[in-house]
Amino acid sequence: MVYKEYGIMLPISPSRADRIMAFLKQALVEQPSLGPVYTAAEARGVLGETGFAGNTAPENSVIGREDLERVHAQEFIAALYEDEPDAGGLVRALLNAWELIDPQGRPNRYEPDKAVKPLQALFRTVLLQVGGTYLAARLALSGTAGKPPFCYYLGGGMHHGRYDHGAGFCLVNDIMIAARKLQAEHRATLIWVVDVDAHKGCGTAELVQFARERGELGQGSTIPDILNLSVHMARGWPLDEDAAQPGRAPCIPADVEIPIEAGAEAGYIPKLAQGLQQLEGLSGGAKPDLVMVVDGADPYEHDGLPSSGLLKLSLEQCVQRDQLIYEYLRERNLPSVWIMAGGYGERAWEPVAHFLNTLATTPNMAGNRGYFSEEGAKKYYI
Ligand SMILES: [Zn+2]
Numbered sequence: 001m002v003y004k005e006y007g008i009m010l011p012i013s014p015s016r017a018d019r020i021m022a023f024l025k026q027a028l029v030e031q032p033s034l035g036p037v038y039t040a041a042e043a044r045g046v047l048g049e050t051g052f053a054g055n056t057a058p059e060n061s062v063i064g065r066e067d068l069e070r071v072h073a074q075e076f077i078a079a080l081y082e083d084e085p086d087a088g089g090l091v092r093a094l095l096n097a098w099e100l101i102d103p104q105g106r107p108n109r110y111e112p113d114k115a116v117k118p119l120q121a122l123f124r125t126v127l128l129q130v131g132g133t134y135l136a137a138r139l140a141l142s143g144t145a146g147k148p149p150f151c152y153y154l155g156g157g158m159h160h161g162r163y164d165h166g167a168g169f170c171l172v173n174d175i176m177i178a179a180r181k182l183q184a185e186h187r188a189t190l191i192w193v194v195d196v197d198a199h200k201g202c203g204t205a206e207l208v209q210f211a212r213e214r215g216e217l218g219q220g221s222t223i224p225d226i227l228n229l230s231v232h233m234a235r236g237w238p239l240d241e242d243a244a245q246p247g248r249a250p251c252i253p254a255d256v257e258i259p260i261e262a263g264a265e266a267g268y269i270p271k272l273a274q275g276l277q278q279l280e281g282l283s284g285g286a287k288p289d290l291v292m293v294v295d296g297a298d299p300y301e302h303d304g305l306p307s308s309g310l311l312k313l314s315l316e317q318c319v320q321r322d323q324l325i326y327e328y329l330r331e332r333n334l335p336s337v338w339i340m341a342g343g344y345g346e347r348a349w350e351p352v353a354h355f356l357n358t359l360a361t362t363p364n365m366a367g368n369r370g371y372f373s374e375e376g377a378k379k380y381y382i
Helices: 015-029 041-047 065-071 073-078 089-097 119-141 173-185 202-213 240-245 263-284 317-330 349-360
Strands: 152-154 188-195 224-235 254-260 292-293 336-339
Touching: 015 119, 065 073, 073 089, 073 202, 089 119, 089 263, 119 152, 119 173, 119 292, 119 336, 152 202, 173 188, 173 224, 188 202, 188 263, 202 224, 224 263, 240 263, 254 336, 263 317, 317 349
Parallel strands: 152 336, 188 224, 188 292, 224 254, 292 336
Antiparallel strands: none
């Protein structure tokens, strides 16, 4: 999404997905390809979904209000849909999620006079992204027979979306909304979330726990469950901020929580491998119907966001990380949807592009479900 149109000044390159696609097109000449590449509209066509394209109202997205209410607090969702239009709930929620006003009331990374679109319009873009995560998961679940069921979505990854508020550039939590919708539609019972973004997936862990407390998710029974693994910076945002603010709900640990200290990058890959084994152990022999990989590129040493600077994986380590997860899932023939998630600055496209290129040039990977990205023709599913 193009944040500058809303006056939001973040080091997020609007052309990240396009640069990944351009790199792959160039690299794939004379090589086996990954398979079909879909836009959002084409993905909908393949899945036989209607609505969504050309509809600008949030309620016409493939994601409906009931999908948000399945996961988030009712009052929070009522504010987003402006049940009380004069209350300014949507704008307040957006300012909060993108931290556009500092504690002293001053604009932070926010220049509203440069905006060419009203801030409220960002909600529709967010809903399209959530729909993208859901559609990509559906594509993964409809994988070609005999091929590893896999879909990479060049968008999404709002893992900081908490129960009753947005945080860390995430208004709502697309991962949980998509996962719970798939479960409600009986398309999946057990889902794993493997989150390798540099920042801890605090929203996802909280939403899983709250749903378990409500009895909607339950481990070791026939009730659907979502088991989550998070490997992230041991310190920094959001962990330190929550610890420093009295009264703020603490970050809830994931089922498999793997904090990595600054300078301990050499232990990253072995710990991740061990974590995947633990996740399998927690599943008690049950195979997940779907694995959602939150494939943040911000652990990359050349990432442009200061708050992800405590983890510095080389390009080679980033690719190894993704290959490890991919191979692990492929060996077990587990369907997986990969969501692009965090990645900031001019080089954020590199880890994803190089990982996908390794898949394309490995013969047994060809024929996967495609990549995909958001908003009309600008989103691709690979
Ligand atoms: Zn991140």
